[in-house]
Amino acid sequence: MWLLVFLVSFLIGVGTTFWYLFGRQSPFTVDSVRDPEPMELDQKKRDKVLKQGEWMMSLEKVPQSLDAIVIGSGIGGMTAAATIAKLGKRVLVLEQHDQAGGCCHTFTEKGFEFDVGLHYIGQLHENSFFRIVMDQITEGQLQFVELDKHFDTIIIGTGEEQRKYTIYMGKTEMEEHLKKQFPNDVKAVEEFFKIMKISARKTPFLAGLKLIPQWLALFLLRSGIADLLSPVFRLIGSSATEVADILTSNKDLQIIFAYFFYGVPPRDSSSLINALLLHHYKRGAYYPRGGASEIPFHITKVIQKYGGNVLVRAPVTRVLVDSKGAAYGVSVKKGQEEVEVRAPIIISNCGIFNTFKRLLPPEIQAKPEIQKRLDMMKPGQGSLLVFSGFDATAEELGINSTNLWLFNNNDMDAMMDDFFSLEKDEAPDNIPMMFITFPSAKDPTSKIRHPGKTCMTIMTMVNYEWFEEWKDTTVKKRGDDYMDYKMRFANNLFDWACMYFPKLREKVATPLTNVHFLGAYRGAMYSAEHNLERFHIEVMAKNRCDTPVKNLFISGQDVFSCGIAGALHGGLLCASIALGHIVYIDLFLLKKKLKRRKPVSLKKCIYLP
Secondary structure, three states: OHHHHHHHHHHHHHHHHHHHHHHHOOOOOOOOOOOOOOOOOHHHHHHHHHOEEEEHHHHHHHHOOEEEEEEEOOHHHHHHHHHHHHHOOOEEEEOOOOOOOOOHOOOOOEEEEOOOOOOOOOOOOOHHHHHHHHHHHHHHOEEEEEEOEEEEEEEEHHHHOOEEEEEOOOHHHHHHHHHHHHHHHHHHHHHHHHHHHHHHHHHHHHHHOOOOOOHHHHHHHHOOOOHHOOOOOHHHOEEHHHHHHHHHOOHHHHHOOOOOOOOHHHHHHEEEHHHHHHHHOOEEEEEEEEOOHHHHHHHHHHHOOOOEEEOOOEEEEEEEEEEOOOEEEEEEEOOOEEEEEOOOOOOEEEHHHHHHHHHHHHHHHHHHHHHHHHHOOOOOOOOHHHEEEOOOOHHHHHOOOEEEEOOOOOOHHHHHHHHHHHOOOOHHHHHOEEEEEHHHHHHOOOOHHOOOEEEEEEEEOOOOHHHHOOOOOOOOHHHHHHHHHHHHHHHHHHHHOOOOOOOOHHOOOOOOOEEEOOHHHHHHOOOOOOOOOOOOOHHHHHHOOOOOOOOOEEOOOOOOOHHHHHHHHHHHHHHHHHHHOOHHHHEEEEHHHHHHOOOHHHHHHEEOO
């Protein structure tokens, strides 16, 4: 009798698991991807999508019987929204800014278009997982330009002491080109590329920790079973500096291993995350044809297609929580009033700190389980960006699509420690690193949309405390002291850029402008700090999309990792948990199906100018 009960229970369990994994409707299909339509160049028509009405005037645009509300229109929130929408559900995305996109939005000033947070993307080669996701959430309407093979230049040191290194894309070319530049460290390069390969192939195991029950994830980690499956569980928590020290004593090469700087010195950053960032561009670097705003433009249309909407100037002031501790909607500011909008699923894409510290009722914030989640992370470093426009073509300025990374010396740990410990008044004159990119040189349509104009974006990292005195002020109303202080940074960064591109100075057309705040908590573009404490393997398992508040979920960079790809995966993980349906399985099955089909011409997937 007991054997019969066991067999029945086993069969029920297997059947339930099979139905859970494979028996549900998939949001992703081959047929949903269609040939790209001509790019929309009419700005008024684009604004009707990206600047969907004024919230104060758009209550009639709020869909009835909502299935989900997403707070914030960054790529993580938009990915979650589109994934849920493609199951026929009505999703409302609420954005506080005047246009959708988060770090994927662009802005135009005096005829110059600037990207804010998207500078280049990788892993968009044919039938790649990332390409398939992008095709699905835009239904094939988003095209990308493949950038020059030489996509990054790294300059270490200043004056006669400077050394220049070039990074090339290519499945084998990237490694071989690096070996040529470091002939005495060939073994170190080979070992680092092995780490890159392991990191890329086994990272799905880390995502899996957030999809299985937490008790099971912790059991696998604490029992040592996880370590038997893959070294990735140890690698994620290993210091980038410690790993680099084992591989080589060459400090310049160590910089190469960690040059994608996101505010955390290599000593405190994960070797796996740094390896993933370089691997991300191994098969190519790309830029959206038409600019970064093409991403939210096409995702918004998908959300609208299934009965949802994306509304701007819609600041969410709080998440509504009932007496049983379950979220049931949000309150949105409308003039001097607040309007309640309700849905059974609430997804926050505005970061864990904004969500828990600003949007939850005080009595919910104070709960121990909320404080435990907050204690697992700390806010990241602030970002400062400088935007400059030039009345000249890329050819006239002598620039191209290659990005430039500049470091004052090759000891990044000491260099960044020294910088972040400076007093406020010292910081603008002692900037140790910066990133320079020319978005207009990457997008061939820029010559059509903005003829005779070139734009440049410079980025560096800053302490929030240096700007904290202006935290309660509004844009363009921060006073002369603020303007003078930020222009000290801007002028020094611009002067540094002119050392490598001397023609910039005579052609500059727009006043130097910069921002340190994008709605992110304490100005952190990359959200919560990406330090070793955050990537401790048990913290990874506990930092999940679901929250102690029933029906409230977290999306974006705080779920997995930083950047466009990291935030997108945060959206997929969030959609999986909110729906109770692991959409990654649907994507992997779709990938296999596409691989079996007759290969599509790469020109249909990637725009080749």
